[in-house]
Amino acid sequence: YVNLIRKIPQREHVIILVQSFFQNVAWQYDVIDNSKFCDELSNWNHISSTTLNQGPENLSVSTRAFPALLLQVLALALQFHPDQNDEALEGLKYAPDIDFADLAADYSNVGHQVASMLGSKDISLTKVQAGLMEAFFEEIIGSFIESWHTFGRAIPDAQELGLHRSRVWETSPCAENVMQTPAFPLERKLWLVLHLWDAHMAVVLARPITTKLDSSSVPSTSLIATSPPHGFDDATLSPFDIIVCGYHAAYKYLQDIHDLEVENRDAQETVQKIHNAVINNISKLPARATSSSPALDGKYPWLPAARETLITEVYFFLLALHRPFISTLPASRAEAHMAALKMLASQSRLFEQAGTQLYKGFALVFSTLNAMVLVTATYIQAQDDNLNLQAESVKRLEWGLARLDAMRSRNSMAGFAYDVVKVLFQKMLSRFSSPDPSTLRINKPETSFRAVETLSWDHISQAGPDL
Known part of the structure; x- marks a missing residue:
C-alpha cells in the first residue's frame, strides 16, 4: 500500500489535474463533489509520513x-486534458517517448491495485466512487470486458453499504425555492448511476439486470418540477439535474425494454405504450435541458455537452425500444430510423461544441456508430421504406463519417467504426442506384438485419484488445 501511494505525482501536478477533471470530466456522471473532494485531498496531504x-x-x-x-481522477483528467502538450505537466513524463495516455493508464492501474488491496471490511462510498471511475476509464480506452468486470465489483460494494435499500430514497429533499434544485445525496447519485449503467448495458448486451430501482422513489429536480417565469436564466443547475431529466423522460423504462419478449403477441402493444410515454415526456422536458441559453451556457460550461448527451440518450432509448422489431414491423423501422437521425443531429452539435478533448471518449463513437448502423441497415434491407428521409439520412451519414474520420487519430475505436460504416454506407448507396430489381428485395429481412448488425459489431469489437 505504501509503495503504491508513493506513485501519486507531486502536489503541483495533482492540483492542475484535479482542476482539469472538474472542468472537463466530472459532469459526465456527477458523482464526485468538487468541494468535498478537495477537502479530502487536503486531509490526505496533511497525513504524516x-x-x-x-x-x-x-x-x-x-x-x-x-x-x-x-x-x-488523475487518469481521467489526463485522458480528457484539453492541452495534450501542456508544459506544466511535462514533469510527469518519465521517458521521452510516452504521452499523457500512457501516464493515464499507469495511474489507473495503480489505483486499481490500491483498491484491490482493500478487504471486505474496507468498503466505503469512496471505494465505490473509485470503482465507478475506473470502469469509466476502461470504457473510454476500449477495454470493455475489464470495464464490465470493474463495474460488476462496484455493485456488490454499493449493496454492502445499503445503497439499494428503500431507506436511501424514503425522504425526498425539497427545494428551498424554485432557484434551488433538490439535493441528491451521494448515496442516491451513486446508486442511480450504477443502476442506469447496469440497465443500459443489459439492454445493449442482452445480459441480466442485477440492480433495481423504483422509479416512483426518484424525486424530480426543480428543472422538471417547476415552471420558472419566462426568461428565468438564474436557475441553479447541476449535471445531475440533466441525468435525472433523462431518467424521468426515458431511462426509467430500460427495465421494461429488457423484459420485452419479441415473440409475445402483446409486445407490440407494450412497445407502442412505452414509445408514446417517452415522446410525451420528451415534449415536457424543460427548455433549459433541450435548448441553448446564452446566460446558462455561459454560467455552466458543461451544460451544452450535457444537453446534447441527454438528447442523444433519450433517442437511443427509442432506437433500442424498436430495434428488436425492425425486421418485422415497418412502423418500428420508421421510428427507429427517425430516432437514429435525431441522435446523429445531436452528435453533430456535440462534436462541434466539445472540442478535441472528447475525441477519446466512448460516447461519441458508440452513439454515432449505433445510429449509423441502424440507418444503413434499414436502407440496405428495406430501401423502399422512409424514402422521405433519404436525403437527410445521406447527409447525416456523411457528417457522421467525417466525425469518425476526425477522431480516428485519437481514438482507435473511431477508426474501426469508420471502416465499418464506410462499407455499409457504400453498400447502401449501391442499393439506391442499382438497376437490378432483384437487389432491391430481401426474402428474409430478419436474417439480413441481424447479419448486418452482427457484422458491424464483430468488426468494431476488434478495436478493444480484450474482445
Whole structure:
C-alpha cells in the first residue's frame, strides 16, 4: 500500500489535474463533489509520513480508499486534458517517448491495485466512487470486458453499504425555492448511476439486470418540477439535474425494454405504450435541458455537452425500444430510423461544441456508430421504406463519417467504426442506384438485419484488445 501511494505525482501536478477533471470530466456522471473532494485531498496531504508508513490500518476506511479514487481522477483528467502538450505537466513524463495516455493508464492501474488491496471490511462510498471511475476509464480506452468486470465489483460494494435499500430514497429533499434544485445525496447519485449503467448495458448486451430501482422513489429536480417565469436564466443547475431529466423522460423504462419478449403477441402493444410515454415526456422536458441559453451556457460550461448527451440518450432509448422489431414491423423501422437521425443531429452539435478533448471518449463513437448502423441497415434491407428521409439520412451519414474520420487519430475505436460504416454506407448507396430489381428485395429481412448488425459489431469489437 505504501509503495503504491508513493506513485501519486507531486502536489503541483495533482492540483492542475484535479482542476482539469472538474472542468472537463466530472459532469459526465456527477458523482464526485468538487468541494468535498478537495477537502479530502487536503486531509490526505496533511497525513504524516510516519502515519502512512504504518500502513492503511491506521487510516479511516474512507481515507484508505482515497488514493484509489485520486488516481482514477488523475487518469481521467489526463485522458480528457484539453492541452495534450501542456508544459506544466511535462514533469510527469518519465521517458521521452510516452504521452499523457500512457501516464493515464499507469495511474489507473495503480489505483486499481490500491483498491484491490482493500478487504471486505474496507468498503466505503469512496471505494465505490473509485470503482465507478475506473470502469469509466476502461470504457473510454476500449477495454470493455475489464470495464464490465470493474463495474460488476462496484455493485456488490454499493449493496454492502445499503445503497439499494428503500431507506436511501424514503425522504425526498425539497427545494428551498424554485432557484434551488433538490439535493441528491451521494448515496442516491451513486446508486442511480450504477443502476442506469447496469440497465443500459443489459439492454445493449442482452445480459441480466442485477440492480433495481423504483422509479416512483426518484424525486424530480426543480428543472422538471417547476415552471420558472419566462426568461428565468438564474436557475441553479447541476449535471445531475440533466441525468435525472433523462431518467424521468426515458431511462426509467430500460427495465421494461429488457423484459420485452419479441415473440409475445402483446409486445407490440407494450412497445407502442412505452414509445408514446417517452415522446410525451420528451415534449415536457424543460427548455433549459433541450435548448441553448446564452446566460446558462455561459454560467455552466458543461451544460451544452450535457444537453446534447441527454438528447442523444433519450433517442437511443427509442432506437433500442424498436430495434428488436425492425425486421418485422415497418412502423418500428420508421421510428427507429427517425430516432437514429435525431441522435446523429445531436452528435453533430456535440462534436462541434466539445472540442478535441472528447475525441477519446466512448460516447461519441458508440452513439454515432449505433445510429449509423441502424440507418444503413434499414436502407440496405428495406430501401423502399422512409424514402422521405433519404436525403437527410445521406447527409447525416456523411457528417457522421467525417466525425469518425476526425477522431480516428485519437481514438482507435473511431477508426474501426469508420471502416465499418464506410462499407455499409457504400453498400447502401449501391442499393439506391442499382438497376437490378432483384437487389432491391430481401426474402428474409430478419436474417439480413441481424447479419448486418452482427457484422458491424464483430468488426468494431476488434478495436478493444480484450474482445
